[in-house]
Amino acid sequence: MMWDWHASLPAQDLAARAHACGTRLPGVDSLLLTGATGFIGGNVMVAAINAGLARRLLCLVRGVDAADALARLRENAIQCGLLRSRVDWLTEDNILLGVLDSDFSPAAQARIAGVTHVINCAAMASFSADAQVTRINVQDTLRFASRFAGSATLQRFIHVGTAMACGTQRGPRIAERDAGHGGASDLSHLVPYTRSKQEVEVLLRNSFPDLPLVVARPSIVVGHTVLGTQPSASIFWLFRIIHQSRRYTAGPHTRIDVIAVDDCARALLRLAVKPELAFDAYHLSAGARAPTIAQVIAAMDEAVSIDGEPAYRRCPASELPALASDVARKERNSNRRLIERALRLYSGFAELGYVFDNGRIREEIDFEPLSITDYVSECMRTSRGVGILEQMSWDFKS
Structure with a gap:
């Protein structure tokens, strides 16, 4: 199938022919993507274009005008791996100018009314304590x-949440069935x-019970x-910090559930276009195959041809100030407090050692993510010469 695209030359030729003749997946008349200038959304956009859906793709993008929005969209498409020969496949016809809470013109509303599939990747993904996180991600x-409430044309609304919407009071293995309705507020x-991702998931289900909602939790x-x-x-x-310092607050045998963005994007596209799905919520995760910190x-x-000495060790939280100072010194940067704050924040996630069951998604679309x-x-290669x-x-965008 075209939506099962990989970057082989035959697949590239297939995508080019599909674009030239306007071939599309049956039933996918208009795919509306939000967050296309972001990380996950940009990779979903590339996957959709490579699947031959460029002419049916509508991207919600902010900008001064359509030309400005298109320039931002093309720039991110290239950054996310779209072949430069295909950048011209993106035109102003692919642009829905605005943001999540825009007051759309009648013409824009008419385009929205014709949408058959939505993949909502838009969010403020910063871990900063910013009021905009709740406003954008919830309201x-x-x-x-x-x-899309009451839409007669909409077939699927994919909302991209996060597996960590489960909160911190769980055991080490998070069952996929627990991803369905968010849990207690x-x-x-x-x-x-x-928290915002957990809250909006509950509100989406309660506020719009007729929405053909499927929550994907990477x-x-x-x-x-x-x-x-x-x-x-x-x-x-x-x-990089953990690798250089050989220590952190999680043990060497703690598993870390990580997936690559292109694996995540292809899974989102498959969930969006598959005619029937067995469930209304899925984990997009490494699951039982998640590697340990020591393995990473x-x-x-x-990758850098070193023998691994000294061995990685678990350290107490009391060592984090010294660790932050070491990083700041090596980076020749005086912002030790920001580094320490970040290390403390992420130590909370690392120490949980969560592994998110992915049995549903593996069965639904043969999901086989590549291990980190x-x-x-x-x-590491693409990080050379880039400061931590x-x-x-x-x-930390704010």
């Missing part, structure tokens, strides 16, 4: 979804982002299997 998302969370999304950190360096800076560190050692141990070398503080900016 604005609900207003956007309300436009008083769940403990480490950051406002995960685990930790780090890097790209081919492009490494080129599309985004989000979270990989933490792996060993793969990073191999198999592509971490590309992440520079990479941290992906996660």
